[in-house]
Structure formats: structure tokens, C-alpha cells
Amino acid sequence: MALDKLLTPVKLGKIELKNRVWMAPLTRSRAGQPGDVPTALNAAYYAQRAGAGLIVSEATQISRQGQGYAWTPGIYTDAQEAGWKQVVDAVHAAGGKMSLQLWHVGRISHHLLQEGGAAPVGPSAIRAADSQSFVVLPDGTPSNEPTDVPRALAKEELPALVQAYADAARRAVRAGFDMVEVHAANGYLLNQFLDIRANQRGDEYGGSIENRARLVLEVVDAIVAAIGAERVGIRLSPNGVFNDMTIEGSEATALHLVSEVNARRLAYVHIAEAGWSGGKALSDKYRAQLRATFDGALVFCGGYDAEMAEGLIASGIADAVAFGRPFIANPDLVTRFAKNAALNEPDAATFYGGAEKGYTDYPTL
Numbered sequence: 538m539a540l541d542k543l544l545t546p547v548k549l550g551k552i553e554l555k556n557r558v559w560m561a562p563l564t565r566s567r568a569g570q571p572g573d574v575p576t577a578l579n580a581a582y583y584a585q586r587a588g589a590g591l592i593v594s595e596a597t598q599i600s601r602q603g604q605g606y607a608w609t610p611g612i613y614t615d616a617q618e619a620g621w622k623q624v625v626d627a628v629h630a631a632g633g634k635m636s637l638q639l640w641h642v643g644r645i646s647h648h649l650l651q652e653g654g655a656a657p658v659g660p661s662a663i664r665a666a667d668s669q670s671f672v673v674l675p676d677g678t679p680s681n682e683p684t685d686v687p688r689a690l691a692k693e694e695l696p697a698l699v700q701a702y703a704d705a706a707r708r709a710v711r712a713g714f715d716m717v718e719v720h721a722a723n724g725y726l727l728n729q730f731l732d733i734r735a736n737q738r739g740d741e742y743g744g745s746i747e748n749r750a751r752l753v754l755e756v757v758d759a760i761v762a763a764i765g766a767e768r769v770g771i772r773l774s775p776n777g778v779f780n781d782m783t784i785e786g787s788e789a790t791a792l793h794l795v796s797e798v799n800a801r802r803l804a805y806v807h808i809a810e811a812g813w814s815g816g817k818a819l820s821d822k823y824r825a826q827l828r829a830t831f832d833g834a835l836v837f838c839g840g841y842d843a844e845m846a847e848g849l850i851a852s853g854i855a856d857a858v859a860f861g862r863p864f865i866a867n868p869d870l871v872t873r874f875a876k877n878a879a880l881n882e883p884d885a886a887t888f889y890g891g892a893e894k895g896y897t898d899y900p901t902l
């Protein structure tokens with residue numbers, strides 16, 4: 538199949554991307570220690586993948602409180618900002634463009650990761666069932682641990698939280714990122730506010746769709762005010778169940794948000810389709826509803842191959858498709874697509890943590 542659409546340029550905000558093959562955000566847990574600072578190795582990994590139309594970075598915590606796994610990078614200290622600058626410079630030098638995924642894990646955390654051993658925070662004091670945080674135990678052993686019961690965020694704390702997102706977005710732009718992506722997917726803090734079970738608040742941040750979406754839109758508005766809507770995207774995961782999210786109500790909530798961010802002229806909406814982590818597949822009808830609701834770049838991700846992606850773009854539903862695991866194993870994924878070449882298989886044992894092995898040593902053609 539000729540990839541007449543997938544390999545053509547597309548406009549995103551004020552920039553042009555050379556193709557419609559995006560690299561999905563992928564946590565790899567290899568930030569420099571101490572301080573969760575991006576390193577030269579991280580820069581080499583991303584630069585190898587600069588053939589993507591847009592690289593979305595691994596999820597990056599906006600604060601210490603927003604961290605749920607050891608060794609993930611942050612964007613709230615000067616050292617982290619400088620670390621990211623070397624990454625973005627390397628990607629730009631290799632001809633790529635890059636978005637930073639802004640992350641607060643909310644209740645998907647553990648007191649060992651929090652300042653002073655505090656409880657993690659969430660919309661309500663409800664623990665995520667069957668969900669894990671990754672910590673280094675006091676004796677130095679890395680371990681997956683059940684997440685803690687969170688402390689419900691007080692309404693008075695929300696303005697500072699919103700500001701932390703805006704500060705992180707400003708740092709991202711200073712580091713040279715072309716875009717930022719608000720992570721409102723996969724069961725983390727903003728998704729927890731959207732969810733009908735995780736969010737049991739009685740104030741104007743809980744209850745109706747409008748109320749559950751309020752914090753996400755306040756975060757979006759603050760980031761837009763800081764760096765401009767043309768530099769902002771958002772990731773949503775309707776029908777996802779990862780980290781104890783609820784299918785019921787999630788499609789309607791996501792559609793409401795997409796309509797709201799359309800009014801704000803956001804550059805892109807990135808839909809993380811369920812499937813890789815359980816959940817329910819999206820219907821063609823729902824994908825078409827998302828398309829009808831959003832005028833900017835609409836991107837889907839999850840279980841796609843080149844032909845499926847070409848089909849979705851050719852049908853007018855998607856402007857681009859993001860690839861996760863295929864990009865872990867194939868730094869030259871776009872070249873392989875263009876040549877219809879075989880793909881390397883990803884090794885799940887080296888997804889998280891470690892060094893070069895399974896990170897920068899996958900062969901190109």
C-alpha cells in the first residue's frame with residue numbers, strides 16, 4: 538500500500554511537520570539521578586527518533602508531588618530545564634520537532650516519592666484499585682508497590698496546582714520545545730478529575746460533566762495564557778481503564794472537553810485508544826464525532842500499523858497517527874514504513890529503567 542497521506546507534511550499550530558507519523562509519549566524511566574534530570578543518553582535516544590513528524594516526550598512531572606514512579610524526568614527545576622534543552626537541541630539538530638508531555642500522577646503515587654513522606658493527592662480520598670507506583674525502597678531495592686490512599690485536594694490548593702502546569706509549560710518553551718501536551722489520559726490526576734468514580738467531590742469540581750472538566754480547562758487556559766494555544770495539545774483516553782478508570786461516561790466527557798478545547802483553538806487533540814492496557818475499543822462512529830468536533834490536528838494512537846494509519850488519515854478522520862511500541866524498537870520507523878521494511882520487535886523487559894540496552898541499541902535498517 539502506498540502511504541500517500543501518512544508520509545506527507547501537516548500543519549500543526551504555526552509549524553509544519555514533515556510527516557504524520559508521531560512518536561507516542563513513552564515512559565522509559567532513565568532520567569539522571571539525583572534530581573530526575575534528562576541526560577545525554579536521553580538526548581541520543583530521542584535524536585535517533587527525529588524522523589517522526591512530531592516526538593511527544595515521555596510523561597514529565599510538573600512537580601515533586603506529581604511524580605508516581607522513580608526515575609521519570611521532571612520539568613520544575615533549573616537542572617531539569619537545562620537537561621531538556623540538550624534533548625530538544627539534539628532533536629532539532631536531527632531535523633525533528635518535539636512536544637513535552639506535562640504530567641501530574643495524582644493518586645497514582647506513593648509516600649516514598651512524596652516530599653516528607655506525605656500522602657499523594659487526588660480529587661477524592663479514594664485509592665486506585667489494582668494500581669502500582671514504582672519506588673526505591675529505603676534499603677535501595679526498586680519495587681512496584683500498590684498506590685497509597687490519596688488526600689483529597691482542597692479547593693484552595695487548585696490555583697497553585699494550575700500555576701504549576703503553566704510554569705512547567707513556560708520552562709518547556711524556554712528549553713526549546715515546539716509544543717506541550719497536557720496529559721489528561723491514562724488515569725493520572727486530570728483523568729481522575731474527569732472520572733465518575735475517582736472524583737466524588739461535592740464542590741464545583743465534581744458531579745456534572747462541566748464540573749469534572751473544570752480543572753482540566755483551567756489548566757489548559759493557564760497554559761494557553763502562558764505560551765499560546767498554537768503550542769498546546771491535550772491527550773485523552775476515553776474508554777480507558779488503566780489505573781482504575783471508568784468506561785461509563787468517559788466518551789461524553791471527552792467529547793465535551795474536545796468541544797471546549799476547540800473553542801480555545803488548541804493545536805492538537807491526541808486520543809490514546811484503549812486496548813494496549815485493557816478498556817474498550819472506540820467505535821468508528823465515535824472517532825467521527827471527535828473529528829466533527831475538532832478543527833485542529835486530531836491524532837489517534839494505540840495498536841496501529843502503517844496501513845491502518847494511512848486508512849484513518851485517508852478517510853479524513855485523523856491528521857496523524859502516533860506509534861508507541863513500534864518507535865521503541867525502530868528508531869528509523871518512518872524510513873521502514875517508506876520502504877515497507879520489516880520492523881524490529883520491542884523487548885518489554887527493557888521498557889523501564891536501565892541504560893543503553895533496549896533504549897539506544899535497536900538497529901536501524
Ligand SMILES: Cc1cc2nc3c(=O)[nH]c(=O)nc-3n(C[C@H](O)[C@H](O)[C@H](O)COP(=O)(O)O)c2cc1C
Pocket residue numbers: 561562563564565594595596638720722723772809810813838839840841859860861862863888889
Ligand atoms: C513502555 C510504555 C510507556 C508509556 N508511557 C506513556 C506515557 O508516558 N504517557 C502516555 O500518555 N502514554 C504512555 N504510554 C502509552 C503509549 O503512548 C501508547 O498509547 C500505547 O503504547 C499504545 O500505542 P502502541 O500500540 O503504538 O504502542 C506508554 C506505553 C508503553 C508501552
